[in-house]
Amino acid sequence: xxxxxxxxxxxxxxxxxxxxxxxxxxxxxxxxxxxxxxxxxxxxxxxxxxxxxxxxxxxxxxxxxxxxxxxxxxxxxxxxxxxxxxxxxxxxxxxxxxxxxxxxxxxxxxxxxxxxxxxxxxxxxxxxxxxxxxxxxxxxxxxxxxxxxxxxxxxxxxxxxxxxxxxxxxxxxxxxxxxxxxxxxxxxxxxxxxxxxxxxxxxxxxxxxxxxxxxxxxxxxxxxxxxxxxx
Amino acid sequence: xxxxxxxxxxxxxxxxxxxxxxxxxxxxxxxxxxxxxxxxxxxxxxxxxxxxxxxxxxxxxxxxxxxxxxxxxxxxxxxxxxxxxxxxxxxxxxxxxxxxxxxxxxxxxxxxxxxxxxxxxxxxxxxxxxxxxxxxxxxxxxxxxxxxxxxxxxxxxxxxxxxxxxxxxxxxxxxxxxxxxxxxxxxxxxxxxxxxxxxx
Numbered sequence: 001x002x003x004x005x006x007x008x009x010x011x012x013x014x015x016x017x018x019x020x021x022x023x024x025x026x027x028x029x030x031x032x033x034x035x036x037x038x039x040x041x042x043x044x045x046x047x048x049x050x051x052x053x054x055x056x057x058x059x060x061x062x063x064x065x066x067x068x069x070x071x072x073x074x075x076x077x078x079x080x081x082x083x084x085x086x087x088x089x090x091x092x093x094x095x096x097x098x099x100x101x102x103x104x105x106x107x108x109x110x111x112x113x114x115x116x117x118x119x120x121x122x123x124x125x126x127x128x129x130x131x132x133x134x135x136x137x138x139x140x141x142x143x144x145x146x147x148x149x150x151x152x153x154x155x156x157x158x159x160x161x162x163x164x165x166x167x168x169x170x171x172x173x174x175x176x177x178x179x180x181x182x183x184x185x186x187x188x189x190x191x192x193x194x195x196x197x198x199x200x201x202x203x204x205x206x207x208x209x210x211x212x213x214x215x216x217x218x219x220x221x222x223x224x225x226x227x228x229x230x231x
Numbered sequence: 232x233x234x235x236x237x238x239x240x241x242x243x244x245x246x247x248x249x250x251x252x253x254x255x256x257x258x259x260x261x262x263x264x265x266x267x268x269x270x271x272x273x274x275x276x277x278x279x280x281x282x283x284x285x286x287x288x289x290x291x292x293x294x295x296x297x298x299x300x301x302x303x304x305x306x307x308x309x310x311x312x313x314x315x316x317x318x319x320x321x322x323x324x325x326x327x328x329x330x331x332x333x334x335x336x337x338x339x340x341x342x343x344x345x346x347x348x349x350x351x352x353x354x355x356x357x358x359x360x361x362x363x364x365x366x367x368x369x370x371x372x373x374x375x376x377x378x379x380x381x382x383x384x385x386x387x388x389x390x391x392x393x394x395x396x397x398x399x400x401x402x403x404x405x406x407x408x409x410x411x412x413x414x415x416x417x418x419x420x421x422x423x424x425x426x427x428x429x430x431x
């Protein structure tokens with residue numbers, strides 16, 4: 001949980017330096033997954049394909065923005081002692097909306113994501129941002145914060161999903177790129193240069209998601225040494 | 232009875248909540264720095280999973296199901312009710328434990344509130360629904376899932392205690408290493424996939 005900093009009290013919906021910082025900070029400097037370590041729970045399981053990862057990202061961005069705005073508008077009315085339950089109910093309601101929408105308009109993704117849609121409720125990013133930001137700031141700033149964190153989460157999800165889908169199945173967004181059958185754009189059975197290539201099934205399984213994120217964190221921290229753990 | 236043991240073994244080892252479904256990863260990574268705290272959190276998870284799973288089963292079947300007391304399909308309320316049950320059960324367990332066993336409370340104390348947002352608990356309940364378990368099966372699934380999660384977090388905490396003395400590249404220290412280790416442990420647990428639970 002990074003900062004509970006209250007943004008200066010201002011009137012009007014301006015979009016200046018501070019607002020831009022709210023939006024871009026979570027993309028790298030304060031990324032929800034690689035820096036704040038929130039919301040890994042349900043994220044990794046859906047990154048076997050880019051399509052699922054995209055649906056999941058959009059769902060999380062939606063829940064993040066709206067739960068931030070709602071909590072922030074109610075922040076003066078919520079008693080401190082029951083705030084957790086109130087926040088959980090707000091999130092659960094929004095997630096139910098997402099679930100019903102997916103069930104109606106994207107039934108295939110709904111089937112594949114199964115319980116992981118419901119698990120957005122306990123996704124620590126949503127809860128963490130409510131606690132750390134929305135409880136102390138105006139709805140407008142909270143909206144930007146929710147958008148920034150949702151997108152920061154989505155970016156990592158898409159990167160991980162790209163590596164897992166491309167190297168695991170030879171596909172990108174379900175389009176067949178490289179593999180051993182005539183359906184693929186590069187058919188390894190005929191192409192002389194890529195004849196050695198075999199999709200690695202391990203990339204679709206559990207451990208590789210961990211390895212991909214570990215390498216991402218490694219790269220991110222090597223690039224920005226101030227993020228390195230001291231302990 | 233054999234079926235129940237079967238479900239227990241399967242949910243503890245083969246379909247381990249932490250290492251096969253990534254559930255509860257946040258607290259898994261945050262609280263696994265020492266074995267002592269890991270044991271505390273692990274016990275609390277077993278406890279809460281074993282309690283909430285049967286309660287959620289009753290709610291799902293008797294209150295929300297089409298053959299329940301309202302005779303209508305109310306399953307769209309599932310998320311809200313499940314999370315409310317989990318939050319209030321955690322609160323209740325905390326109060327009971329505080330009153331009757333202060334020593335247990337002191338060792339579990341800070342971890343109990345954390346558990347409300349542990350995806351393993353809600354995830355367990357949702358898996359129970361999608362796998363259509365009956366009441367006694369849901370109890371076995373709760374116990375087995377909790378035990379598997381306990382094993383996973385204690386194992387990683389023990390490894391992380393030892394890895395402190397190794398020369399890890401600075402950028403990989405802490406979080407990065409924890410991810411790599413979890414991946415390796417996941418591979419080890421995949422080796423259990425060949426087990427035939429029916430043999431027990």
